Amino acid sequence: MDKKTIIWKVICGLVIIAVAVVLLTGVLNKRDVRYHTEALTRDQLTELSAPAPTETAYDGTITAAAWKTVFPYIAASMEDNAKNDAGGEIPDYLDQDPYLKNIYEGFGFAKEYGEARGHAYTLTDVKNTARPKAAANCLTCKTPNFNKKVTDEGLGVYTMDFETLWNEINEKGEAISCYTCHGNSAGNNGELRVTHSYVNKALGGNVQSIDASTLSCGQCHIEYYFTPADKETMMPYDSVEAMTPEAILEYYDTMVLANGLTLTDGSTKESIQLPAGSTGFSDWYQSSTGARLLKAQHPEFETYLQGKHAAEGMSCADCHMEIKLNDDGTVYHSHELVSPLDSEAILESCAKCHGDTNMVQKVHRIQDQVMTREKEIGNKLSDFKDALAAANKAGKLSEEDLNAVRRLYREAQWFFDFDYVENAEGAHNSELANHCLDLAAERIEEGMELLGK
Numbered sequence: 449m450d451k452k453t454i455i456w457k458v459i460c461g462l463v464i465i466a467v468a469v470v471l472l473t474g475v476l477n478k479r480d481v482r483y484h485t486e487a488l489t490r491d492q493l494t495e496l497s498a499p500a501p502t503e504t505a506y507d508g509t510i511t512a513a514a515w516k517t518v519f520p521y522i523a524a525s526m527e528d529n530a531k532n533d534a535g536g537e538i539p540d541y542l543d544q545d546p547y548l549k550n551i552y553e554g555f556g557f558a559k560e561y562g563e564a565r566g567h568a569y570t571l572t573d574v575k576n577t578a579r580p581k582a583a584a585n586c587l588t589c590k591t592p593n594f595n596k597k598v599t600d601e602g603l604g605v606y607t608m609d610f611e612t613l614w615n616e617i618n619e620k621g622e623a624i625s626c627y628t629c630h631g632n633s634a635g636n637n638g639e640l641r642v643t644h645s646y647v648n649k650a651l652g653g654n655v656q657s658i659d660a661s662t663l664s665c666g667q668c669h670i671e672y673y674f675t676p677a678d679k680e681t682m683m684p685y686d687s688v689e690a691m692t693p694e695a696i697l698e699y700y701d702t703m704v705l706a707n708g709l710t711l712t713d714g715s716t717k718e719s720i721q722l723p724a725g726s727t728g729f730s731d732w733y734q735s736s737t738g739a740r741l742l743k744a745q746h747p748e749f750e751t752y753l754q755g756k757h758a759a760e761g762m763s764c765a766d767c768h769m770e771i772k773l774n775d776d777g778t779v780y781h782s783h784e785l786v787s788p789l790d791s792e793a794i795l796e797s798c799a800k801c802h803g804d805t806n807m808v809q810k811v812h813r814i815q816d817q818v819m820t821r822e823k824e825i826g827n828k829l830s831d832f833k834d835a836l837a838a839a840n841k842a843g844k845l846s847e848e849d850l851n852a853v854r855r856l857y858r859e860a861q862w863f864f865d866f867d868y869v870e871n872a873e874g875a876h877n878s879e880l881a882n883h884c885l886d887l888a889a890e891r892i893e894e895g896m897e898l899l900g901k
């Protein structure tokens with residue numbers, strides 16, 4: 449072999465190795481290669497109109513089992529929500545963040561506060577929770593059959609016995625299903641319907657201003673309370689503008705209670721902590737601190753609507769429901785509600801606005817920052833609670849001074865909770881998450897100062 453041939457062979461060898469390396473990296477790093485392929489978009493969706501099945505459940509709702517004959521792939525994708533089973537063993541936030549137990553003292557959430565999982569488990573999980581269930585209204589966000597009953601029979605359903613109604617629905621009804629979001633109209637190309645009556649009651653005409661796909665999730669992924677009179681589930685605002693944590697606090701503070709007491713009696717916001725139940729709504733009375741407190745629920749809807757993506761015209765479905773291609777060519781929304789971080793197809797759709805940004809990293813960076821602050825401020829809130837309880841017990845401060853501190857504690861707990869219990873951990877709206885934590889930190893500092901700490 450002459451020198452030229454050897455050099456030529458070496459060059460060929462190197463080229464072959466280089467090509468192999470490039471190909472292999474491509475295979476191993478599939479995400480990066482696929483990231484730039486086009487995701488299916490909304491305008492490619494197939495028109496899915498079909499007559500509704502005639503068979504209905506005991507209460508007139510059409511079940512997922514019946515719809516399965518019409519849209520088998522959609523029903524099957526909804527069944528996939530059972531895959532989100534939290535590993536079979538539901539993690540308890542109280543173990544993860546022990547300070548919570550102290551903050552929630554005196555309320556059901558101090559007993560158990562399990563992480564959420566997929567829609568398939570709502571009936572099982574509400575039955576098994578160690579938190580006390582005062583009435584059937586706990587079923588509001590677990591099953592369409594409850595809301596159908598409220599529509600058919602009226603507000604009395606909210607105070608029915610929990611066990612009785614749970615047994616009835618578990619036997620004859622279903623967990624969150626087609627009826628929840630579509631009524632019986634899923635055959636009209638997935639027409640969305642509000643089936644939870646309190647949504648229309650609270651928002652009135654302002655319902656029209658909210659994207660239907662977002663509103664459909666906003667029937668449950670919200671902050672709510674039970675009205676003192678009927679124990680009806682209710683949202684504490686009447687418009688998107690009134691969904692801020694400050695405005696909702698004001699709503700609860702000035703709520704007209706069933707006993708007719710209002711702020712118009714001349715009492716001030718600061719005096720809300722005065723006589724037991726004098727005015728203002730609270731979820732529970734904490735005897736160690738003497739404070740009347742609020743428990744935020746899961747304000748994904750409110751947090752999201754005040755964020756940047758809502759302003760861009762996006763809806764919950766855009767990030768939590770994949771658009772998929774069926775074998776027969778149908779393009780449809782998967783009804784498995786996933787984290788966008790677990791879905792290559794949804795991550796691809798981010799590129800339209802976020803370009804090459806690694807979205808998984810972007811989201812994790814935000815969540816890490818928010819969760820670190822939650823731990824820090826949660827622990828401070830717990831210390832504040834201990835200091836207030838000690839002052840309450842010592843009896844050295846006047847009732848007026850104590851009330852001023854209780855007021856700050858009520859506010860700090862509310863702002864902290866509004867962020868803590870939102871399930872995206874800052875990803876939906878990091879500005880609002882940090883704003884809530886700022887407000888909580890300010891109230892804690894002010895309160896500790898009043899206590900001389």
Ligand code: HEC
Nearest residue numbers: 496512515519523526625626629634637638661765780781
């Ligand atoms: C938690 C709410 C929810 C449930 C439960 C639900 N859907 Fe949907 N459905 C939606 C949303 C949101 C869309 C997307 C609407 C949009 O943004 O275009 C949709 C879209 C559809 C469409 C239109 C085609 C498409 O894929 O976009 C059909 C048909 C449909 N759903 C049928 C069903 C059936 C059948 C069931 C029960 C097996 C069901 N849905 C359960 C919320 C729901």
Ligand code: HEC
Nearest residue numbers: 564565566569570573589590624664665667668764768785
């Ligand atoms: C009828 C009430 C209801 C509606 C409507 C609803 N959800 Fe849910 N959702 C729940 C409940 C309750 C859970 C927690 C279930 C459990 O842990 O047993 C949940 C859980 C989830 C989870 C899993 C959370 C986790 O931590 O794993 C996601 C994601 C989710 N919902 C997204 C959506 C989206 C997106 C929509 C709208 C298309 C929607 N939901 C509509 C009540 C509802």
Ligand code: HEC
Nearest residue numbers: 665669748749752757762763764767787789811871872875
């Ligand atoms: C721009 C995309 C985007 C939109 C739109 C969006 N979300 Fe999310 N959502 C996320 C991200 C990112 C997370 C964090 C996921 C994770 O931690 O794996 C998340 C988390 C969640 C979770 C917790 C899920 C879990 O697995 O812990 C729920 C529930 C949820 N979103 C509901 C909603 C609802 C309801 C809406 C509409 C009101 C909505 N999301 C709109 C991106 C979005």
Ligand code: HEC
Nearest residue numbers: 756760767788794797798800801807811875876877878879
């Ligand atoms: C229609 C355009 C658009 C799409 C599509 C989009 N985003 Fe965004 N997103 C924005 C804009 C605008 C901002 C605000 C500027 C910024 O922080 O980059 C933003 C901000 C964010 C933030 C920071 C939010 C905060 O409050 O700090 C996250 C996280 C995010 N996007 C995740 C996603 C994910 C995940 C997807 C895909 C599932 C996605 N985005 C798709 C426009 C979009």
